[in-house]
Amino acid sequence: MSIVVDSVSKRFGGFVALDDVSLEVRDGSLTALLGPSGGGKSTLLRVIAGLELPDEGSVNIGGEDATRTPPQRRNVGFVFQHYAAFKHMTVSKNVAFGLTIRRRPREEIDARVQELLELVHLDGFAHRYPSQLSGGQRQRMALARALAVQPRVLLLDEPFGALDATVRKELREWLRRLHDEVHVTTVFVTHDQEEAMEVAEQIVVLNHGRIEQVGSPRDLYERPANDFVMHFVGPVAELAGHPIRPHDMDILTEPVAGAVEAMIERVAHLGFEVRVDLTLGDGERTWAQITRAQADELELAPGTIVWLRAISDATTRPAIASGA
Amino acid sequence: MRSRLALRFAALGYLALLLGVPVALVFINAFEDGIAAAWEAVTTPEAQHAFYLTRVMVAVAVPLNTIFGVLCALAIVRQRFRGRALLNAMVDLPFAVSPVVVGLALLLVYGRRDGWVGEWLAERGIQVIFSTPGMILATMFVSLPFVVREVIPVLREIGTEQEQAAATLGAGRFQTFFRVTLPAIRWGVAYGVVLTTARALGEFGAVSVVSGKISGRTETATLFVENRFQRFDLTGAYAASVVLALLALATLLAMNLAGPKKEAL
Numbered sequence: 391m392s393i394v395v396d397s398v399s400k401r402f403g404g405f406v407a408l409d410d411v412s413l414e415v416r417d418g419s420l421t422a423l424l425g426p427s428g429g430g431k432s433t434l435l436r437v438i439a440g441l442e443l444p445d446e447g448s449v450n451i452g453g454e455d456a457t458r459t460p461p462q463r464r465n466v467g468f469v470f471q472h473y474a475a476f477k478h479m480t481v482s483k484n485v486a487f488g489l490t491i492r493r494r495p496r497e498e499i500d501a502r503v504q505e506l507l508e509l510v511h512l513d514g515f516a517h518r519y520p521s522q523l524s525g526g527q528r529q530r531m532a533l534a535r536a537l538a539v540q541p542r543v544l545l546l547d548e549p550f551g552a553l554d555a556t557v558r559k560e561l562r563e564w565l566r567r568l569h570d571e572v573h574v575t576t577v578f579v580t581h582d583q584e585e586a587m588e589v590a591e592q593i594v595v596l597n598h599g600r601i602e603q604v605g606s607p608r609d610l611y612e613r614p615a616n617d618f619v620m621h622f623v624g625p626v627a628e629l630a631g632h633p634i635r636p637h638d639m640d641i642l643t644e645p646v647a648g649a650v651e652a653m654i655e656r657v658a659h660l661g662f663e664v665r666v667d668l669t670l671g672d673g674e675r676t677w678a679q680i681t682r683a684q685a686d687e688l689e690l691a692p693g694t695i696v697w698l699r700a701i702s703d704a705t706t707r708p709a710i711a712s713g714a
Numbered sequence: 715m716r717s718r719l720a721l722r723f724a725a726l727g728y729l730a731l732l733l734g735v736p737v738a739l740v741f742i743n744a745f746e747d748g749i750a751a752a753w754e755a756v757t758t759p760e761a762q763h764a765f766y767l768t769r770v771m772v773a774v775a776v777p778l779n780t781i782f783g784v785l786c787a788l789a790i791v792r793q794r795f796r797g798r799a800l801l802n803a804m805v806d807l808p809f810a811v812s813p814v815v816v817g818l819a820l821l822l823v824y825g826r827r828d829g830w831v832g833e834w835l836a837e838r839g840i841q842v843i844f845s846t847p848g849m850i851l852a853t854m855f856v857s858l859p860f861v862v863r864e865v866i867p868v869l870r871e872i873g874t875e876q877e878q879a880a881a882t883l884g885a886g887r888f889q890t891f892f893r894v895t896l897p898a899i900r901w902g903v904a905y906g907v908v909l910t911t912a913r914a915l916g917e918f919g920a921v922s923v924v925s926g927k928i929s930g931r932t933e934t935a936t937l938f939v940e941n942r943f944q945r946f947d948l949t950g951a952y953a954a955s956v957v958l959a960l961l962a963l964a965t966l967l968a969m970n971l972a973g974p975k976k977e978a979l
Contacts, residue, residue, distance in 0.1 A: 440882075441881070441882070460881075461878075461881040461882045470875050470878070470879060476879075476880075476894060476897075478897040478900075479897075487885075487893075488883035491883060491885045532879075535879075535883070536882070
């Protein structure tokens with residue numbers, strides 16, 4: 391189901407968590423709320439779930455106004471960063487919880503639980519307790535529990551935040567595949583831009599309680615709406631006072647019009663990519679990212695004088711684009 | 715190695731001197747005149763009535779203080795309201811105030827002649843002081859904090875995420891409480907119940923003041939022990955003490971047998 395958030399504001403005492411936020415999430419899509427901590431992304435997710443009431447504005451789920459609907463009747467699945475597993479229940483009882491509450495017949499519950507445990511690869515763990523599972527397994531159990539009631543939307547709050555790097559990467563891919571199978575409208579919160587880019591179709595960048603930009607991963611990277619987004623979603627170097635992606639620089643061995651003179655300080659080979667540290671004529675330092683093939687061809691070495699310029703389709707903020 | 719042994723020896727020795735020896739002597743003295751004499755001493759009508767009254771105290775005070783204790787802990791931990799700090803401090807009052815003072819305070823409220831509501835109640839045929847209701851009130855007062863104090867830290871520790879998860883899965887407030895919150899805090903509640911029971915079994919001072927100590931009518935087991943002791947019926951005093959000690963031990967044992975299983979930790 392689609393989600394429409396309209397002019398939502400939320401304060402906690404003097405702290406403004408959400409400041410007039412409006413957002414549309416398409417039915418069946420996979421959206422990331424991305425931003426630094428304290429930016430309002432978790433609050434926005436909790437407002438959609440009904441775990442927080444907005445001070446102003448409305449939330450509409452699947453065409454119905456849900457602003458005042460308690461979480462019990464919103465029919466959303468919610469997954470918490472620290473799993474929120476029911477520790478005194480077995481894995482199957484955890485997954486069955488929502489169905490038990492709804493007083494579904496026993497056979498139906500058993501069948502559904504079995505189906506979900508297979509979906510999250512936890513069949514065989516049905517009679518274990520959460521304390522006997524690893525972090526990744528607990529989070530998959532929490533996901534199965536949220537999916538059991540066939541929610542209209544699935545909301546995940548930093549779902550992989552408490553897991554180690556390897557499991558994180560695994561679960562990311564797995565969430566992506568799960569979404570392709572289940573097709574439930576999914577919104578997840580993350581502060582990790584790589585995670586957002588890898589998993590989501592649409593990314594919403596939140597900072598200081600406001601939406602900075604909404605777009606596809608590629609949009610955000612190549613056409614950031616402002617400095618904040620440009621810095622948040624990828625690496626940034628400076629060239630003649632303007633921010634630029636370090637791989638959007640041409641390194642030339644001959645001076646040309648519009649290019650800036652620089653001296654190479656250091657050349658670091660990082661596998662496929664080569665990082666070049668440079669000092670500009672005015673003493674400013676910058677860096678560029680080029681491929682190994684380019685580096686070999688240019689025969690770069692510390693002390694060499696080169697000329698830098700932005701490539702023709704370099705990523706720019708609107709401010710630079712309009713100034714050019 | 716030697717210092718570790720010394721530490722163990724000190725801990726055990728301290729316990730033995732302070733607890734073990736006196737309690738053991740009570741047991742030995744109770745059976746000095748034989749098991750038959752001891753049995754006879756605790757099966758007299760007065761003794762039977764005293765144990766019955768003690769059971770009544772426990773049967774009323776423990777369930778009421780458990781329900782109140784859990785609700786009070788929930789209010790203190792989960793809600794924000796004016797007077798929350800005051801409520802939190804008030805709960806500790808029975809720890810701070812001497813039981814004798816509690817008894818006197820109850821006299822001031824319910825005393826028949828000059829109590830605050832005593833006369834009004836007496837006109838309606840309700841006698842609180844020198845009667846079972848007053849003794850129950852005294853027992854409830856002194857055993858009030860245990861469940862609250864045991865449950866508060868457990869509630870803090872489990873946090874609210876499990877309850878929120880239950881809410882998003884469709885559980886109402888009561889369902890969430892009985893299916894998620896209560897099972898999560900059950901060992902805290904159980905331990906609180908054990909302490910409340912032990913306190914209710916053993917309360918002497920406050921009950922003594924409001925009871926009037928009428929043998930066979932307003933005498934609990936602890937008052938019965940004092941009564942026997944003062945009348946030089948040492949076998950009766952020690953035998954009743956043994957019964958009280960066994961009841962307390964049984965409570966602790968019951969708790970340990972039903973103790974936390976691995977999933978709770």
